[in-house]
């Protein structure tokens with residue numbers, strides 16, 4: 324099996340304005356191994372390492388799930404794969420070519436659906452088809468609508484073509500978003516906690532449909548989740564990231580015999596075992612992350628992060 | 643950005659939905675029964691809408707009645723001269739109409755406001771898009787814009803008159819000036835408040851910058867832009883009437899002051915009445931346009 328996606332020693336750093344609590348922050352900056360600009364309580368920008376020397380291969384047609392504590396850089400990693408940002412160092416390769424920006428070979432599904440509210444379901448699905456296709460041909464309006472219907476049908480929304488997003492439930496919106504990302508036929512589907520905002524039943528239903536679509540289309544899928552069950556249920560492999568700075572802690576091969584059978588695989592002994600394995604790996608990291616007081620960054624770039632208690636981070640990077 | 647905070651008037655007192663009730667009635671209980679249900683439903687709808695119409699009209703009717711009867715029975719004779727009852731005003735209006743002078747003044751005012759408003763619209767939207775798109779331009783221009791925006795347009799009327807004379811140019815310019823800022827500022831605000839997630843999504847879908855602008859930024863800014871346009875419509879009429887009062891030879895503002903100084907008090911009120919009807923009409927039109935372009939925002943106007 325060839326690698327569809329490979330990350331080689333990828334590091335991603337953000338420049339953050341030092342906030343008021345920058346005394347504590349400077350301690351942690353030393354911990355993350357990046358000394359630049361971490362003066363004593365200065366207003367100088369500091370560097371925050373979100374991902375550090377991460378190497379990972381995703382096989383062609385693989386369903387890889389990615390778990391890690393909050394703030395471990397999962398979304399950052401997905402942005403790199405999507406071409407929405409560039410790595411500080413290292414290489415992101417898709418089909419052996421470095422990623423230079425967003426491309427039609429990759430599609431992203433966001434947690435908050437990100438549908439265009441002024442477009443109907445059908446128009447949302449076909450937005451990716453409106454430009455010139457890779458062969459330089461432009462689809463006619465009718466061809467686009469037909470394709471949109473086809474993909475809406477694939478996600479179980481036949482007949483909802485003319486609905487506006489505000490007329491759809493959360494589950495339906497996410498289905499439309501999935502249809503939109505599938506419609507221009509990317510090889511790779513990048514999904515960032517796509518089912519996190521849904522209720523348990525809808526989530527399970529969509530998980531099964533995603534598996535069905537994956538089997539039917541043979542896409543390579545990178546799926547970020549907070550749910551350990553979800554990660555083990557969906558993934559052929561589960562990649563576990565460490566607490567910030569995100570590094571690849573371990574990859575767990577999910578090997579559940581008789582996966583396509585009728586029985587509830589969530590109660591299969593193999594499932595329970597793998598789940599426990601991932602849980603243990605993640606649990607350590609979540610505790611570390613909590614000890615370090617990691618919280619998410621604010622949209623304006625300030626990090627309300629790290630009060631006291633960075634010893635654990637320091638220990639870790641020393642080790 | 644305070645401009646955007648102005649709410650739309652609560653114009654959406656939805657029409658009664660009785661017809662739906664009529665249709666969902668038992669359909670298999672005989673032709674006659676169904677007919678009766680339909681008739682009843684129709685009557686109910688008619689009664690409800692007539693009722694709400696009456697309530698809506700009640701305030702206006704009461705006001706008109708007060709206008710008609712008040713001056714005759716309540717006011718002192720000296721006040722009555724300055725406050726003629728409604729029928730005298732309407733008579734004066736129809737006389738002016740027959741003489742074609744109302745039409746003439748209305749046409750003059752409309753020409754000025756439409757040209758000024760149109761110019762402001764084109765300039766405000768295009769400049770607003772430019773400013774919002776190029777952040778640097780915004781930081782340079784923003785203090786200046788704040789200064790101009792907070793200078794009441796009418797305060798500049800003498801300047802316009804000095805520079806452009808008392809002809810059409812100065813009036814059209816001041817209308818354009820007054821209408822320009824609401825449009826400009828709301829356009830900037832509209833573009834700036836586009837959901838960043840939508841921009842990320844559009845980028846991930848491989849949209850070029852131009853397509854991103856055309857298919858994501860512009861449509862999501864449209865409702866805010868239209869709010870600005872509606873405010874500009876109100877502002878342009880206000881400023882125009884004032885400008886016509888100060889120096890003009892035609893127009894509704896001129897009609898009003900001229901009638902006043904010639905002591906043709908009913909004519910003056912006829913002019914005022916025309917102005918308020920014009921204002922209502924413009925606002926109605928712009929609200930309808932705004933509603934049309936914001937359909938996707940809420941459930942109003944979609945389905946039901």
Ligand SMILES: Nc1ncnc2c1ncn2[C@@H]1O[C@H](COP(=O)(O)OP(=O)(O)OP(=O)(O)O)[C@@H](O)[C@H]1O
Nearest residue numbers: 337373392393394395396397398399619620624626
């Ligand atoms: N644009 C940015 N500027 C500065 N720092 C950022 C930016 N985006 C992310 N970070 C930082 O990078 C770290 C990783 O963020 P990321 O969003 O990738 O986490 P995550 O694993 O997706 O978390 P969650 O599970 O909560 O979604 C965070 O600690 C955050 O402080």
Ligand SMILES: [Mg+2]
Nearest residue numbers: 397398399515
């Ligand atoms: Mg995330």
